[in-house]
Amino acid sequence: MTEFYKEHTKYFVSVDCIVFGFDGFKLEVLIGKRKMDPGNGQWSLHGDFVEPTESVDEAANRVLFQMTGLKDQYMKQSGAYGAIDRDPGERVVSVAYCALINVKDYDESMLTKYGLEWVPLEKLPQLYSDHNIMVKDAVKMLRNRIKTEPLSFNLLPELFTLTQLQHVYEAILGQEIDKRNFRKRIKQIDVIEKTEHIDKLTSKRGAALYRFNQDAYNNDQTFRL
């Protein structure tokens, strides 16, 4: 390989995943205890170094797969972090990715395998390096996007009740929503379809199950809650 740029310095490049889940009422983040020095044992986002054989995006997907066993999940870059001393070991530039997953799809055995834990967003401990800032930035991004993109469905099973959906919005926006106004609004969004199925788990009366129609959304990508 020809050597360009050789008067310049190279750095480690890593990816860190902010994986959000939803327990029915609160947003949760998947974090673990760091397993290497420096910072061994500290709470931390899960991440890894970018390998020569993969793009940065691919590295993020690989890390997400390691953490969750899931592929093709919603995942968006949420920022690049490049302070000189952000990593106490060596200089590492890290690209953060924000993922939304449905906890029901999540294989609980991964938790022990990688020493991961779901922690409610409001109860996040202090994390390694600048990871708390990454989480804060990712939440800010979510709040901005959730009003104009159909993000919420990524946190729910394929079939969900309107109450569940409302709880997702309330958790991300951090404020209560009027039930009647919310349901009125949902009726106008035709990519959210009522199904014939009924959920009897959470109420005696039973609640209608809805579905997000991804195909219809692909045809007309407008969405506004």
Place this chain on the structure above:
Amino acid sequence: MTEFYKEHTKYFVSVDCIVFGFDGFKLEVLIGKRKMDPGNGQWSLHGDFVEPTESVDEAANRVLFQMTGLKDQYMKQSGAYGAIDRDPGERVVSVAYCALINVKDYDESMLTKYGLEWVPLEKLPQLYSDHNIMVKDAVKMLRNRIKTEPLSFNLLPELFTLTQLQHVYEAILGQEIDKRNFRKRIKQIDVIEKTEHIDKLTSKRGAALYRFNQDAYNNDQTFRL
């Protein structure tokens, strides 16, 4: 220095600046002909490698200063680009920054010094590597933010007329705005202050000059056009 992470690979890390200006009617981007191999002579965003003595943000500010002679300008990260082959020379991960500057502050002599040119956004030529994508992503970011952040003033002189301000919004949003509705809206935004000064350059009658009150905005950071 202790050596952590040594089983991993390092990469070049660069920053690229998407510098937007405003000519009174259109958005313009500051681009130049690349002065090194690979890609020597191709149109390109201006960028540089991150030095060991600076953070990634600082590198971006340094590059912006090189390009414009200006410091403390509006500048926001707009994405990290990490495809394996994005740079034809070697593997380089690049972090893009979007800057807004007032062309009036701009020292024209920089243009020749660095071989830069203001090019209207709609007339951008094909650029080096993935730089066209960077510009597109930056414009998308601007469109999202301009409705809720006071960005537009960065493209204008300290004193500006409402017609100029309207043209900025029209250029970024890519659609015409009704003059009366626009001015009615501006009247409600009290961080935009009318001054006693009058601009006689663009009209015989003269137009009132306005100012963005940064201090007032810092006290209450709500802004919605």
Place this chain on the structure above:
DNA sequence: CCAAAAGTGTTCCGTCTACACCCATGG
């Protein structure tokens, strides 16, 4: 005196907000 840009209000319509009660059922 006229061309060119500045400046100004009203009406209508759709959207958001606030708000309280009945329904169905499992235990």
Place this chain on the structure above:
DNA sequence: CCATGGGTGTAGACGGAACACTTTTGG
């Protein structure tokens, strides 16, 4: 039979969109 969560409608406020003419003055 009652506790629990599901489901529904209306009225008023507010904000956005459409729309045309008068003013000023330099040349």
